[in-house]
Amino acid sequence: MNIRKIDTFSGHRDSVYTIIADNSGHGFYSAGADGFIIQWDLQKPDLGKLVARAGVSVYSLCFDKENQALWIGQNFEGIQILDTVNGKIENTARITTAAIFDIQMWNGKALVALGDGVILVMDISTFSVQKHIKIADKSIRSISINPATSEFAVGDSNHNIHIFDFDGFNLKQIIKSHTNSVFSVQYSPDGRFLFTMGRDAHLKIWDVLNNYEPVTDIAAHMYAINHVSFSPDGKLFATYSMDKSVKLWDASTFRLKKIIDRARHAGHGTSVNKLLWTDYENQLISCSDDRTISVWEVIQ
Numbered sequence: 412m413n414i415r416k417i418d419t420f421s422g423h424r425d426s427v428y429t430i431i432a433d434n435s436g437h438g439f440y441s442a443g444a445d446g447f448i449i450q451w452d453l454q455k456p457d458l459g460k461l462v463a464r465a466g467v468s469v470y471s472l473c474f475d476k477e478n479q480a481l482w483i484g485q486n487f488e489g490i491q492i493l494d495t496v497n498g499k500i501e502n503t504a505r506i507t508t509a510a511i512f513d514i515q516m517w518n519g520k521a522l523v524a525l526g527d528g529v530i531l532v533m534d535i536s537t538f539s540v541q542k543h544i545k546i547a548d549k550s551i552r553s554i555s556i557n558p559a560t561s562e563f564a565v566g567d568s569n570h571n572i573h574i575f576d577f578d579g580f581n582l583k584q585i586i587k588s589h590t591n592s593v594f595s596v597q598y599s600p601d602g603r604f605l606f607t608m609g610r611d612a613h614l615k616i617w618d619v620l621n622n623y624e625p626v627t628d629i630a631a632h633m634y635a636i637n638h639v640s641f642s643p644d645g646k647l648f649a650t651y652s653m654d655k656s657v658k659l660w661d662a663s664t665f666r667l668k669k670i671i672d673r674a675r676h677a678g679h680g681t682s683v684n685k686l687l688w689t690d691y692e693n694q695l696i697s698c699s700d701d702r703t704i705s706v707w708e709v710i711q
Contacts, residue, residue, distance in 0.1 A: 412659065412668055412669050412709070412710065412711055413709075413710040414659075414669060414671055414707055414708070414709060414710075415707065415708040415710070416705060416706070416707055416708075417456075417694065417706045417707065417708050418456040418457060418705075418706045419457075419703050419704070419705050419706070420441075420451055420456070420457050420459060420703065420704040420705075420706070421457065421702065421703050421704075422441075422447070422449050422451075422457075422459040422461075422704075423441065423443050423444075423445055423447060423449065423702050423703075423704075424445040424447070424702065425443055425444035425445040425468075425702060426443050426444040426684070426699070426700040426701075426702065427441055427442070427443040427444075427684065427685075427698035427699060427700075427702060427703070427704060428442060428443040428444065428468070428469065428470050428684050428685065428698070429441065429442050429443070429469065429470060429471055429472050429684070429685045429698070430472075430685050430686075430687045430696055430698050430704065431472045431473065431474055431687065432474065432687060432689065433450060433474065433495070434474065434476060434479060434495070435452070436690065436691060437452060437453045437454050437689075437691040438450060438451060438452045438453065439451055439453075439687055439689070439696060440462070440472055440474070440481060441459075441698060441704055442465070442469035442472055442483070443468065443469060443698070443702075444468045445468075446464055446465040446466050446467055446468060446469060446485075447461055447463075447464060447465075448461070448462050448463040448464070448465065448469065448472070448481070448483060448493070449461055449462065450462050451704070453689070453691050453692075453694060453706065456706070462481075462493060462495075462498060463481075463483060463491065463493050463500065465483055465485045465488070465491065466485065466488065467485050467486050467487060467488050468485075468486045469483060469484060469485060469486065470484060470486060470510060470511060470512050470513075471484035471511050471512060471513050471514045471524075472484070472514070473514035473515065473516055473521070475492075475516060475535060477535075478535070479494070479495050479496050480492050480493065480494055480495060480501070481493040481495055482514050482516075482521065484511030484512075484513075484514055484523070485511070486510040486511060486526075487508055487509070487510065488505065489503065489504050489505035489506045489507060489511075490502075490503070490504050490506060490511070490514075490523070491503050492538065502538050504538060506523070506531060506533070506540055507523075507525050507527070507529075507531070509525040509526040509527040509529070510525070510526035510550070511523060511524070511525060511526075512524045512525070512526060512550060512551060512552050512553065513551070513552065513553050513554045514554075515554045515555065515556050515563070516535065517556045517558060517563075517577065518577070519534065519535050519536060520532055520533065520534065520535065520541075520577075521533040521534075521535050522554050522556070522563065524550075524551035524552065524553065524554050524565070525550075525551055526550045526551075527550075528545060528546055528547035528548050528549055528550065528551060528567065528569075529543055529544065529545050529546065529551065530543075530544040530546060530551055530554070530565065531543060531544075532544065532580060542580060544575075544580060546565060546567060546573055547567040547568065547569040547571065548569065549567060549568035549569050549592075550567065550568040550592075551565055551566070551567050551568075552566050552567060552568060552592065552593060552594050552595065552609070553565070553566045553593070553594060553595040553596045553597075553638075554596070555596045555597045555598045555605070556577065556598070557598040557602045557605075557619065558602065559601070559602030559603075559619075560602060560619060561576065561577045561578055562574055562575060562576060562577055562583070562619075563575050563577050564596040564598065564605055564607075565596065566593030566594065566595060566596040566607060566609065567592070567593060568592040568593070569592075570587065570589045570590060570591055570592065570593060570609075571585055571586065571587055571589075571593065572585070572586040572587075572588070572589075572593055572596060572605075572607050573585055573586075574586070574623065584622075584623060586607075586617070586623060588607075588615060588625070589607065589609055589610075589611050589613065589615070590611045590613075591609055591610035591611040591635075592609050592610040592635075593607055593608070593609040594608060594609040594610060594635060594636065594637055594638070595607070595608050595609065595636070595637060595638040595639060597638065597639045597640075598619070599641065599645075599648075599662070600641050600645045601645065602619060603618070603619055603620060604616050604617060604618065604619060604626065605617040605619055605623065606639050606648070608631070608636035608637075608638070608639060608650065609635060609636060610635040611635075612630060612631065612632045612633060612634055612635060612636060612652070612654075613628055613629065613630055613631065613636075614628075614629040614631040614636060614639070614650055615627070615628050615629075616628075616629075616665065626665075627665055629665065631650050631652075631658060632650065632652035632653075632654050632656065632658070633652070633654040634652055634653040634654040635652060635653045636650050636651070636652045636653075637651055637652060637653065637682070637683065637684055637685065638650075638651060638684075638685060638686065639651075640686040640687065640688045640695075641662065641688060642662075642688050642693070642709070643688060643689070643690045643693065645662060646661070646662055646663070646711075647659055647660065647661065647662055647668070647709075647711075648660050648662050649686055649688065649695065651683035651684075651685075651686050651697060652682070652683060653682040653683075655672060655679050655680065655681060655682065655683060655699075656670055656671060656672040656683065657670070657671040657672070657683055657686065657695075657697055657707075658670050658671070659671070659709070671697075671707065679697065679699035679700075679701050679703065679705065680699070680701045681699055681700035681701045682699060682700045683697050683698070683699050684698055684699060684700065685697070685698050686698075692708065693708070693709050693710075693711075694706055694707065694708060694709075695707040695708075695709055
């Protein structure tokens with residue numbers, strides 16, 4: 412496997428916290444501490460377009476494909492919805508005064524993870540809150556939905572993982588395994604495994620179809636692991652961390668294959684906060700506290 416750095420995008424004035432794909436197949440949105448939401452095109456490197464100003468920091472974005480709308484989680488200010496067709500903010504709702512760490516959508520519902528330990532269930536069509544689910548007394552950091560089992564997993568800063576039934580929003584199981592905040596939960600593309608990670612720097616993998624029995628526990632990084640992303644073909648996954656590195660793993664054996672860092676590949680100088688593995692030429696996009704977005708070519 413070979414890794415080649417293609418470009419660096421530098422349009423943000425502060426830490427970049429999140430990146431998600433747009434609907435073009437070769438573009439993405441980024442947001443961070445400066446409150447800017449910028450749209451980028453991989454076919455036109457470093458020519459970002461400012462599409463919205465949140466006014467406060469943004470940890471979470473979510474793209475509603477059906478309505479061609481971008482949901483913007485403004486920390487302590489609620490949610491804005493950007494109509495990406497006409498480029499205008501169509502709706503704003505001050506649904507919370509807490510930080511918004513994650514937004515996930517499925518079957519007409521949006522699940523919003525809050526810094527006060529609550530998950531909000533919103534109806535997408537009416538943009539209204541339908542349910543409050545109090546889970547913890549600390550932050551809810553991540554949500555992942557498994558369409559194969561109609562479940563969703565939640566990671567919190569009380570060190571726990573919660574498994575819910577999506578249809579009735581009933582708690583099915585609590586997994587107590589991590590020794591510190593769970594920053595991220597992510598189902599594998601086939602829904603067979605749940606990957607969990609966080610401040611304890613361990614990557615843990617659970618067998619979904621076997622009552623979430625543990626599969627493996629990997630001391631994957633030196634410092635907190637922020638998230639995991641899967642390659643478009645599902646054969647690889649990448650973890651990224653506050654230790655400034657991105658690590659690529661074999662999805663079938665869970666073995667480490669490659670490390671992207673500052674020494675080897677002129678990687679990021681500070682925490683890598685989010686990763687997006689795109690279908691566009693198998694390019695990997697990373698964003699960081701160093702205010703930059705890097706684009707990598709992965710050659711298998």
